[in-house]
Amino acid sequence: MTVRNLSAGYGRRPVLQRVTAHIPRARTTVVVGPNGSGKSTLLGALAGVVPPTSGAVARQALDAGRTAFVVQRSEASDVLPITVRETVAMGRWARRGPWRRLTRRDRAVVESCMARLGILDLASRQLGALSGGQRQRALVAQGLAQEADLLLLDEPAAGLDLEAQRRIREVLDEQRESGVTVVHTTHDLTEAMRADHCLLLGQGRLLAAGPPDSVLTRDALERAWGMPGIDV
Numbered sequence: 061m062t063v064r065n066l067s068a069g070y071g072r073r074p075v076l077q078r079v080t081a082h083i084p085r086a087r088t089t090v091v092v093g094p095n096g097s098g099k100s101t102l103l104g105a106l107a108g109v110v111p112p113t114s115g116a117v118a119r120q121a122l123d124a125g126r127t128a129f130v131v132q133r134s135e136a137s138d139v140l141p142i143t144v145r146e147t148v149a150m151g152r153w154a155r156r157g158p159w160r161r162l163t164r165r166d167r168a169v170v171e172s173c174m175a176r177l178g179i180l181d182l183a184s185r186q187l188g189a190l191s192g193g194q195r196q197r198a199l200v201a202q203g204l205a206q207e208a209d210l211l212l213l214d215e216p217a218a219g220l221d222l223e224a225q226r227r228i229r230e231v232l233d234e235q236r237e238s239g240v241t242v243v244h245t246t247h248d249l250t251e252a253m254r255a256d257h258c259l260l261l262g263q264g265r266l267l268a269a270g271p272p273d274s275v276l277t278r279d280a281l282e283r284a285w286g287m288p289g290i291d292v
């Protein structure tokens with residue numbers, strides 16, 4: 061998947077400015093950068109929910125397929141009166157349509173995704189009544205249930221306890237091993253070092269791209285954050 065000269069923003073507010081980057085297939089790409097640097101906007105553009113003002117996101121024939129986009133939990137509605145199981149089951153709608161009954165396989169996928177995120181015991185609870193971290197796990201499980209070819213996650217491990225962070229790591233590794241292209245954002249530089257590929261953003265521009273250990277250098281981080289003393 062390639063992003064060419066991509067500019068995008070909100071209304072008249074430009075955010076991404078002429079970003080050109082390659083996102084390797086069946087690998088994990090991490091997007092790193094300061095608050096407001098455009099990481100979520102880039103994910104939104106990859107997902108097709110933030111339209112480019114110029115440039116394009118191009119998916120090669122080999123990359124064609126379904127996209128799942130897991131947004132930050134703060135953007136997800138807390139007020140919908142649905143259970144965790146129903147939330148995860150919504151992940152099957154893209155395949156099934158919202159009014160069709162789920163098949164036995166659909167239901168098995170839903171249970172397995174909840175198990176992988178360690179939330180089976182929360183299945184009957186209302187989504188809005190969960191803690192932030194529990195809700196975040198449910199949203200990641202919903203993303204997994206889509207069985208997408210491109211999995212986009214906005215700070216999937218932010219605010220999670222250590223056990224949940226480990227599960228997310230394992231799940232993302234599994235996805236990559238099964239051929240899914242994974243792109244996620246993080247503020248955790250140790251986590252970022254585990255990815256195969258890294259995009260460093262600063263003020264809507266791509267500052268560097270490549271293997272994390274060559275991108276996340278002290279110099280590059282200081283340039284991105286505009287302050288000394290940041291290190292991995």
Ligand SMILES: Nc1ncnc2c1ncn2[C@@H]1O[C@H](COP(=O)(O)OP(=O)(O)OP(=O)(O)O)[C@@H](O)[C@H]1O
Pocket residue numbers: 070073075093094095096097098099100101102
């Ligand atoms: N829906 C929106 N409407 C208007 N402006 C927005 C919207 N979403 C983001 N922005 C603005 O776009 C810029 C980039 O935001 P974005 O969320 O992409 O940054 P980010 O790198 O993901 O930040 P963070 O690390 O805080 O999550 C910010 O200046 C933000 O205020």
